Amino acid sequence: DRKKLVVIGGDAAGMSAASKVRRSQPDWEIVVYERSPHTSYSACGIPYLIGGIVEAASSLIARSPETFWEKHQIQAKTRHEVEKIDPKKKRVMVKNLATQRTGWETYDYLLIATGTSPIRPEIPGVQAQGVFSLSTLQSGILAKNYVTANQPKRAVIVGGGYIGLEMAEALLERGLSVSLIDRNEQVMGTLDKDMGLLVSHYLEDQGVQLFLEESLTKIQTDAAQKVCAVETDKRTLDAELVILGIGVKPNSELAADAGIQLCDSGTIAVNDRMETSEPGIWAAGDCASSRHLLKNKDIFISLGTVANKHGLVAGSVIASEKATFPGVLGTAITKFKDMEIARTGLSETEAVALAIPYQKTTIESSTIARYYPGSGKITVKLLCRKDNGLVLGAQIAGAQGAAKRIDTVVAAIQGKLTVQDLVYLDLAYAPPFSGVWDPIQIAARQLV
Numbered sequence: 341d342r343k344k345l346v347v348i349g350g351d352a353a354g355m356s357a358a359s360k361v362r363r364s365q366p367d368w369e370i371v372v373y374e375r376s377p378h379t380s381y382s383a384c385g386i387p388y389l390i391g392g393i394v395e396a397a398s399s400l401i402a403r404s405p406e407t408f409w410e411k412h413q414i415q416a417k418t419r420h421e422v423e424k425i426d427p428k429k430k431r432v433m434v435k436n437l438a439t440q441r442t443g444w445e446t447y448d449y450l451l452i453a454t455g456t457s458p459i460r461p462e463i464p465g466v467q468a469q470g471v472f473s474l475s476t477l478q479s480g481i482l483a484k485n486y487v488t489a490n491q492p493k494r495a496v497i498v499g500g501g502y503i504g505l506e507m508a509e510a511l512l513e514r515g516l517s518v519s520l521i522d523r524n525e526q527v528m529g530t531l532d533k534d535m536g537l538l539v540s541h542y543l544e545d546q547g548v549q550l551f552l553e554e555s556l557t558k559i560q561t562d563a564a565q566k567v568c569a570v571e572t573d574k575r576t577l578d579a580e581l582v583i584l585g586i587g588v589k590p591n592s593e594l595a596a597d598a599g600i601q602l603c604d605s606g607t608i609a610v611n612d613r614m615e616t617s618e619p620g621i622w623a624a625g626d627c628a629s630s631r632h633l634l635k636n637k638d639i640f641i642s643l644g645t646v647a648n649k650h651g652l653v654a655g656s657v658i659a660s661e662k663a664t665f666p667g668v669l670g671t672a673i674t675k676f677k678d679m680e681i682a683r684t685g686l687s688e689t690e691a692v693a694l695a696i697p698y699q700k701t702t703i704e705s706s707t708i709a710r711y712y713p714g715s716g717k718i719t720v721k722l723l724c725r726k727d728n729g730l731v732l733g734a735q736i737a738g739a740q741g742a743a744k745r746i747d748t749v750v751a752a753i754q755g756k757l758t759v760q761d762l763v764y765l766d767l768a769y770a771p772p773f774s775g776v777w778d779p780i781q782i783a784a785r786q787l788v
């Protein structure tokens with residue numbers, strides 16, 4: 341019989357799930373509510389949009405609501421916000437943001453894929469014009485338009501995570517002077533200190549003014565309510581543009597209000613079939629928890645790669661197929677100018693915190709054969725268990741071609757390989773691609 345799936349949130353997780361259900365269940369009614377003006381956009385592309393590497397915002401949209409309807413008979417209703425879930429009556433309250441009209445919509449199956457919201461510090465001036473945090477494509481378009489219209493000269497980025505780094509690159513590219521504040525003693529807090537230091541030094545080398553162990557305390561505005569300076573606990577920095585990249589929180593209030601169980605991290609608790617505590621309701625993407633394969637606990641991770649996989653699993657299960665999501669390793673990759681950075685599994689800091697006996701090594705090598713044009717430096721930090729050699733994690737910083745090598749380590753951890761196994765993996769080699777020993781294997785050799 342004809343079932344009805346309602347999806348809340350029309351981006352990575354929501355649309356992956358909707359598309360999967362459509363492929364498996366051609367007759368079902370599928371309705372997606374999305375409060376922003378866009379569906380299936382790449383938030384990951386926003387820094388490149390603002391930096392001008394990507395010209396048109398439209399090229400960050402994989403599929404528009406029109407395409408979803410014409411090609412897949414999925415009704416994607418943008419500018420519609422779900423305000424309440426009523427699990428008992430299997431219905432959601434939806435507000436049409438264009439007309440401000442509210443009404444109830446019933447469902448047979450419900451998927452919550454509401455993503456995250458950026459954390460905004462509660463400090464004076466945070467509402468000023470010229471202060472941006474990035475989340476939806478719309479938020480990126482607004483930031484880009486502001487930069488184009490106001491031509492700021494000085495930017496302050498708050499937060500040295502990957503969004504902070506990618507925005508630093510984008511704004512340098514546009515000719516702004518860039519300062520970056522982070523309250524920690526290093527940028528890229530998911531790296532160990534030694535690896536984070538490599539990144540900090542490179543940022544400074546490329547002209548980013550770093551202010552570490554400093555916290556944003558106030559944003560100063562001019563008469564037109566535009567940002568003109570930021571204050572930290574140590575200094576005042578002039579700035580006509582501020583980018584907040586201090587983290588995100590899961591959009592799980594709707595679920596919580598409906599009595600659905602949350603994890604300590606604030607994400608919606610799900611099992612490996614993406615089922616919530618409420619029968620008939622699934623959650624996927626940034627708003628849902630993920631099991632960390634090495635920590636053996638549910639964590640909050642906000643990544644597009646995970647969101648798409650969550651969506652595929654949720655869609656499969658909703659459509660009555662077998663699928664399970666195995667979990668995550670906290671794999672992440674980014675780049676700042678000519679430095680690529682990646683990490684997976686446990687850092688040394690995390691291994692210590694979990695009291696896991698580990699061995700570590702850090703090696704320096706070359707991304708490709710040293711004699712081949714374009715070769716550059718690569719630093720690999722690799723960790724394995726001390727007792728049995730199982731690979732635990734890695735961090736990489738280096739020139740072009742360095743970071744994607746993390747994927748070898750990901751496969752090794754998920755496949756439960758040891759460093760000994762890594763040494764003899766039959767990896768590809770020719771001078772334009774690597775040395776005869778891949779840098780990952782050079783590191784592994786140090787640990788056997």
Ligand code: FAD
Pocket residue numbers: 348349350351352353354373374375376382383384385386387420421422423453454455456474475476503591594624625626627642643644645646647
């Ligand atoms: P979202 O993409 O957040 O989508 C959720 C949607 O739900 C939103 O469109 C929102 O408007 C809508 N919504 C929320 N509440 C409601 C409601 N009540 N009613 C209706 N609609 C609602 N990840 C990577 O893996 N690699 C990267 O390089 C990377 N770079 C990034 C760069 C930036 C600047 C940003 C902001 C993010 C980046 N990410 C990256 C993270 C990635 O974009 C997210 O993890 C991914 O988009 C999560 O997908 P999602 O579908 O779970 O949530």
